[in-house]
Amino acid sequence: MEKITPNIIFNISNDISDEIIKDEALRIMKACFQCGTCTGSCPSGRRTAIRTRQIMRKAVLSLDEVLSDEDIWLCSTCYTCYERCPRNIPVTDVIIKLRNLATQRGFIKPAHQKVTQVLADTGHGVPLGITKNSEENQWSKARESYGLSKIPPTTHSHPEAVLEIQKLMQLTNFDKLVKLEFKSINEGKK
Amino acid sequence: MTESNPKTISKSKSPKEEDVRIGLYICNCGINIGGVLEMDDMIEFGKTLPNVTLCKKYKFYCSDNGQAEIAKDIKDGLINRVVVAACSPRMHEPTFRRVLKSNGLNPFYFAQANIREHATWVNMYDHEGAQRIAKDHIRMQVAKVRKLKALETIKVKVKPSTLIIGAGIAGMNSALDLADQGFKVYLIEREPTIGGHMAQLDKTFPTMDCSSCILTPKMVDVSRNPNIHIMAYSEVEKVDGYIGNFEVKIKHKAHYIDQLKCTACGACVDSCPVICANDFDLNMGPRKAIYIPFPQAVPGQYTIDIDHCIKCGNCASPSICEPGAIIYDEEDHYSTLKVGTIIVSTGFDQIDPTNLKNYGYGKYENVINGLEMERNLSSTGPNLGKPVCPSNGKPPHSVAWLQCVGSRDNREGYHPYCSRVCCMYAIKQARQYKEKHPEAECYIFYMDIRAFGKGYEEFYESSSHDFGIKYMRGRLAEIYENPDKTLLLRGEDTFLSQPIAINVDLVVLSTGVEARTDATNVATMLGIQQTSDGFFMEAHPKLRPLDSLTAGIFMAGVAQGPKDIPDTVSQAKGAASGAAILMAKGEVEVDPYYAVVYPNLCSGCRSCINLCPYSAITFDESHKVAYINPIMCHGCGTCVASCPSNAIEQNHFSGDQLMTIITDVLGGLY
Numbered sequence A: 001m002e003k004i005t006p007n008i009i010f011n012i013s014n015d016i017s018d019e020i021i022k023d024e025a026l027r028i029m030k031a032c033f034q035c036g037t038c039t040g041s042c043p044s045g046r047r048t049a050i051r052t053r054q055i056m057r058k059a060v061l062s063l064d065e066v067l068s069d070e071d072i073w074l075c076s077t078c079y080t081c082y083e084r085c086p087r088n089i090p091v092t093d094v095i096i097k098l099r100n101l102a103t104q105r106g107f108i109k110p111a112h113q114k115v116t117q118v119l120a121d122t123g124h125g126v127p128l129g130i131t132k133n134s135e136e137n138q139w140s141k142a143r144e145s146y147g148l149s150k151i152p153p154t155t156h157s158h159p160e161a162v163l164e165i166q167k168l169m170q171l172t173n174f175d176k177l178v179k180l181e182f183k184s185i186n187e188g189k190k
Numbered sequence B: 001m002t003e004s005n006p007k008t009i010s011k012s013k014s015p016k017e018e019d020v021r022i023g024l025y026i027c028n029c030g031i032n033i034g035g036v037l038e039m040d041d042m043i044e045f046g047k048t049l050p051n052v053t054l055c056k057k058y059k060f061y062c063s064d065n066g067q068a069e070i071a072k073d074i075k076d077g078l079i080n081r082v083v084v085a086a087c088s089p090r091m092h093e094p095t096f097r098r099v100l101k102s103n104g105l106n107p108f109y110f111a112q113a114n115i116r117e118h119a120t121w122v123n124m125y126d127h128e129g130a131q132r133i134a135k136d137h138i139r140m141q142v143a144k145v146r147k148l149k150a151l152e153t154i155k156v157k158v159k160p161s162t163l164i165i166g167a168g169i170a171g172m173n174s175a176l177d178l179a180d181q182g183f184k185v186y187l188i189e190r191e192p193t194i195g196g197h198m199a200q201l202d203k204t205f206p207t208m209d210c211s212s213c214i215l216t217p218k219m220v221d222v223s224r225n226p227n228i229h230i231m232a233y234s235e236v237e238k239v240d241g242y243i244g245n246f247e248v249k250i251k252h253k254a255h256y257i258d259q260l261k262c263t264a265c266g267a268c269v270d271s272c273p274v275i276c277a278n279d280f281d282l283n284m285g286p287r288k289a290i291y292i293p294f295p296q297a298v299p300g301q302y303t304i305d306i307d308h309c310i311k312c313g314n315c316a317s318p319s320i321c322e323p324g325a326i327i328y329d330e331e332d333h334y335s336t337l338k339v340g341t342i343i344v345s346t347g348f349d350q351i352d353p354t355n356l357k358n359y360g361y362g363k364y365e366n367v368i369n370g371l372e373m374e375r376n377l378s379s380t381g382p383n384l385g386k387p388v389c390p391s392n393g394k395p396p397h398s399v400a401w402l403q404c405v406g407s408r409d410n411r412e413g414y415h416p417y418c419s420r421v422c423c424m425y426a427i428k429q430a431r432q433y434k435e436k437h438p439e440a441e442c443y444i445f446y447m448d449i450r451a452f453g454k455g456y457e458e459f460y461e462s463s464s465h466d467f468g469i470k471y472m473r474g475r476l477a478e479i480y481e482n483p484d485k486t487l488l489l490r491g492e493d494t495f496l497s498q499p500i501a502i503n504v505d506l507v508v509l510s511t512g513v514e515a516r517t518d519a520t521n522v523a524t525m526l527g528i529q530q531t532s533d534g535f536f537m538e539a540h541p542k543l544r545p546l547d548s549l550t551a552g553i554f555m556a557g558v559a560q561g562p563k564d565i566p567d568t569v570s571q572a573k574g575a576a577s578g579a580a581i582l583m584a585k586g587e588v589e590v591d592p593y594y595a596v597v598y599p600n601l602c603s604g605c606r607s608c609i610n611l612c613p614y615s616a617i618t619f620d621e622s623h624k625v626a627y628i629n630p631i632m633c634h635g636c637g638t639c640v641a642s643c644p645s646n647a648i649e650q651n652h653f654s655g656d657q658l659m660t661i662i663t664d665v666l667g668g669l670y
């Protein structure tokens, strides 16, 4: 006789929810009554697969898939659900916490990994695309048109500060978490 | 009663301590206490306390066997004071005092240490901590009982009359029950008519009887009952006194029409040129400035809405008002009443959904609230029972009800509780609409349908299968108005896990109920409490659900918490019975915790007299000392603390008793 898979039995633990509620402000997430206001309010969910309410459900039940599925990365952190949740749950903050957990457990999308690498290299998640010595581009022109300096007073004007950022990343073990490779800033200049 | 000549009292000395023999009884309360505390250690500790002659434990001291054990020790002459370490004295202090009294001891030689609520319940997981705290509580009560004095309870007469504040279905039912037992009832209602919210409803779930058809005969019964004095358009201004003898000041608002002369002919209405919004119809329809709220109003006399009246004089002309009842310059007047008991039945306000911006109430024409729909469905309402879209006056083809609007919402300004009527009224209204328009689409957006009462689940079931109402599980996220004033609803169908968008013609927000905006004023005036949700607080949520914590004052209806009409009527009958018991007995005993002036110490400075919030202190001119009326004193202690000569002592809470407690408990720390 064919074996019947007991697919209705799943593992419910407190593994993930316990991690989340270490942050006292997120403890209330256990009170989610699955009303659906968050999903219904979610502008991202109208175009993508994110179902905020289901993320909350899976988080409360500590189902691993909440970390491995890509849904948590589809949130645009617009905070609409956060504002409307009738149980006063900081929904968006729970999602951000879930992303941290996912990353800690090795679930990170290549595109996001690349962003962290750009951050490590330039000090910006979205760099201007030019340095002190290079040509100007549309962004620097736009800045000038608003009466701002061509190059912002960030690592773009102070390339040496990128080293400090990299140091911070090392001290917090962020580099290991997202597997960064540090090109030193001087190398970049060569 | 211990009303005595002030000359004869002197500050009595505490009894000789060597004569005090305390029995200390530590109760397990099943496992509530016994499961947390190390009971043998507690007994050993108890035995070391001063004047404790015997110390015992038992599983339930409140049981007959438990009481019998204490009784036997008293009868055997082993002890002359009792401390029970158990639950809160709120419940069982009277039980144990009776044991003392019926065995020949003064009942005030008793103290109860609350080691359940104050020690084992709050420290359920910290047994050692609970043990320490329980010991301190016991140490304090043993200290107190060593110093207690014998006291006599005061007996007060209860006047056989009741003041009922609020004449909705709750107040009316209490009034009828009391009046039929022969008690005099003063029924105060701030609107020009009695009836409350029920008068605004069309039909009532789950039986669909017409609300007016069952309400108006009651209103007539109330008005015809010779023992009920209706005071409509009136409010309570001030309440003084105490159980059995409340003194109440009533404000009678001016009707601008002599209520005794008005024959309710209604000729004046046609003559009035002013058309203003009808508040009984939630401002959806018109009325004249001279009006009765609705045709069956009781009392039936007319009132002038003076804010809208232009004093044109039409109605006052003798050809219109033949009896000459119109008085444009009438003023509010006041009266006072003396009553034995009070029932508060002030009902509720509807939650205002205006600030829930995502639903657009107040902004989108076709978003209305539950009570507005109720008036729309009513044949006496602004659309004569044919609900229409406010935007175009046409009956909607599709209607959506949104549940839990303002209820079950922990956000600032809304309420965590369930309002308990909105699920059922939404089903009722949807069904009523389907009866009128079988082709219409009716949706109910809900989280849970709470159909808890008798016949309610059946009503809910029939609404989907017999009437085709569509239940959509999910709390709606937002509403947008389309250019044609129809509405786009967005939310999630949580069963499909699918965001959805639906267009409908009309939205009804199933707004819940909340405490009246002036509930705090009423509570302060009466000296009763409110729970955190704003409704009036009962003395015990299970065992004394209709008594307030102030003796002689009861509550009924939604004023106490959200409920439907069947529950409101049951409470009304219960509150009437509570008041009737006191009045039938004719007198009650009150705890003698009043303050006493020791005339030999009083310097006659009079500083206490104006401080007393209950006007209980007078000046005895012949002896030149202050005198406190024991019945009027509430035992607040203000005068005790204020007296520069230390001449006032409060029974059962004397300085000596309190200091002993403090000294002993602090000593215990070292």
Ligand SMILES: Cc1cc2nc3c(=O)[nH]c(=O)nc-3n(C[C@H](O)[C@H](O)[C@H](O)COP(=O)(O)OP(=O)(O)OC[C@H]3O[C@@H](n4cnc5c(N)ncnc54)[C@H](O)[C@@H]3O)c2cc1C
Binding pocket: B165, B166, B167, B168, B169, B170, B171, B188, B189, B190, B191, B194, B195, B196, B197, B198, B201, B203, B204, B205, B206, B234, B235, B236, B345, B346, B347, B348, B350, B370, B371, B374, B421, B425, B428, B513, B516, B518, B522, B556, B557, B558, B559, B563, B564, B565, B566, B568
């Ligand atoms: C839209 C809607 C539909 C409903 N439909 C149903 C239904 O179909 N079936 C059902 O069982 N229940 C229904 N209910 C619930 C029902 O209305 C209540 O259970 C009932 O009206 C409660 O009666 P009450 O006497 O406690 O309060 P109220 O009806 O509010 O009466 C209180 C009275 O006290 C007066 N008052 C208030 N404050 C003062 C004051 N300070 N001094 C003097 N007088 C004062 C008020 O003017 C009022 O007349 C519905 C409720 C709503 C909102």
Ligand code: SF4
Binding pocket: A031, A032, A033, A034, A035, A036, A037, A038, A039, A052, A053, A056, A081, A084, A085, A086, A087, A088, A089, A091
């Ligand atoms: S809005 Fe809040 S309570 Fe409702 S499903 Fe989302 S997280 Fe849960």
Ligand code: SF4
Binding pocket: A038, A041, A042, A043, A044, A045, A052, A074, A075, A076, A077, A078, A079, A080, A081, A082, A091, A092, A095
């Ligand atoms: S914060 Fe994220 S999950 Fe919440 S509504 Fe916005 S996009 Fe959706």
Ligand code: SF4
Binding pocket: B403, B404, B405, B407, B408, B417, B418, B419, B420, B421, B422, B423, B424, B448, B449, B450, B510, B512
């Ligand atoms: S009765 Fe129904 S609609 Fe009203 S608050 Fe309770 S669950 Fe919500």
Ligand code: SF4
Binding pocket: B594, B595, B611, B612, B613, B614, B615, B616, B617, B628, B632, B633, B634, B635, B636, B637, B638, B639, B640, B650
């Ligand atoms: S104890 Fe309070 S109520 Fe009593 S006489 Fe003193 S001030 Fe008045």
